[in-house]
Amino acid sequence: MQIRFKLKGNCLIKACLALIALVLLNSSCGKRVPPQPPIRQPLLSLSGFQKGNKVFLSWQSPKNAVKVNIYRLIEPLNSPDRIDEQDFTDRSVLIASIEAKFQSYQDVLRFSDQPVRIYYAVRFVNSSGQQGAISRVFSIEPSGKVPIAPTLLSAQVFQEKISIKWLQPEKNIDDSKPANLVGYNLYRIEKDSQKLLNRNPIKQETFDDTFFEFEKAYKYIVRAVAVNKNGDLVESDDSNVIEIVPKDTFPPKPPEGVTIAASPNSISIFFAANRESDVIGYLIFRSQDQTLPLDKWEKITLEPVKTNTFQDKNVKSGLTYFYFVKAVDKFGNISEPSEIVSEMVP
Template sequence: MPPVERIPQRTELLSGSQRGNQVILSWPAPRRNAGEGSVQSIRRVDVYRVAEKSNAPLAMTEEEFGARATLVGSVSYDEIKKATNTLTYTDTLELAGEPARLRYAIRYVNSAGQRAAFSNFFLMEPAARVAAPPVITGHEYSESAITFTWEAPKTNIDGSTPVNLLGYNVYRVAASQPQVAENPLNQTPLTATRYEDRSFKFGEKYTYVVRAVSLGPLAKPVESLNSNSVELSQDDTYPPSTPTLLPPGIAAGRIALFWTANPEPDLAGYLIYRSIDPNLPKDWTILTPSLLTRTTFTDENVEPGKTYYYYIRAVDTAGNKSQPSEVVSETVP
């Protein structure tokens, strides 16, 4: 007989954090769920909340919580099915009146409407004086960075001033990623209203948001809601630097060329050009039908008594070509 499918009846890993006027709860998604027709199938997750005074006793029984709690929302069956590792629920607060401690718990509900036991309690004292979101205002591109700027918030989310502001966190999501990364790009909160993203890739589309960071209860940082988002991308239109062609070497029936390696990480190779007339336009004969990846080249197709002129160009992976190097020449004895 196949093993009996056992579905988790509760979680003990409910956690959360404040962002602006929201409390974002999270817990591990059930690793297995019974079939849609099974009575054991988890059909939704109910979210409960109790608001209590900040100095109220920390201990509370499940019975006391059940008698006082308000059902604030649910996670639907569709959301449960789509979840991979984590389920979340966002509780939007008014943040008015006296400071309070909030106590949350969740319950799984099966297809018969039966409720499991409450999860562990998650307690927090939300901060009312959290900075409003910043506003991204501009951007610019360079070969080494995508740079954008923003305006600082003028008030806290409750309308009060001065702004409770420690700094800013910058988040990025690439088009190839499912969601915004959990950790910001910056290691510590930024004090400037400008960020240079130097870890971007050419051709990749990125969406950026900025969050203000405020000082919350117990001296813990609290982030604002997201700023407006901006989608930025830039193609590689920047050519490599001009390579330096060294004096050539001469041997019987051949001319050897040498040059210093280009520093660009996206360098694809080099093209070698030759002419017997230095006054011709720079569309000389290309001696390398494919890109040369080393920094030496030997021209064996030469004739005694003739002078040959050479220059090289560096090419990157996007096909951008550098300016021609200085021309060098050598006469075959």
């Protein structure tokens, strides 16, 4: 009886140990959980604005995108001003499919009597043809009361400015009159960018560009500016382009403050330096006959002198010499003569 009891006890212990080992083995294999849905990528932003009769859209394409699909939904302005993603997806239409290297698009508008609200979104397509999640939906209420593009007339060069003039537009892009005009924005085209030259809309049809360099090419465009019903400024399309290379044909002012001093072997001439930044030197002219025409006077400096003093050593005692000075700029323009000064060599 005791032996049989011990055998049963040993079997029971072995069974318990086996059960514990099985439990530990199962726990080391991990738990089974229901599959999780894939993480949705954050919505990509889409921005836009109206210029003239176009809506300009822009975005940033993901690195793996090869194509961009652009969708649009047009609704009456009196419809609800909110739309969910599913509703947009169901009712929008594909208006363009472009390469992903392009990150902007222009949608040309056609205006009717009924005001509308337009919704846009983009979806990116990878090399496998899989279309990603829809971007954020961008909405806009385009205005037909935006002037047509102005017409640039001229760009005139002066010594201190380039004066640009243009014509006022007569109507809006929806053909209504008069033009809904609050002013103009003038741009200078620089490489691949356009620099706005005015802080506030220009009220007249002319503008002076005072920040320029001679011999450098410049291009200009102007846009009319309107105010939409929300109080936002809306620009017209670009005007025609005017290009100009300003030439410096403007001579410096004659040197001023010319004085003279004689010594036994020389005559020294002094004068004030010109204020023009492009003056590179001065020419000195001499004569012993004050009545001689100025173009017959002797030029005693073969090249422009860089300083505002000069010493004439080629003089003779007892003779009187007359002098005048001309300023020269870097473009070769020469000033009118200064006042004439004279002195006798002792």
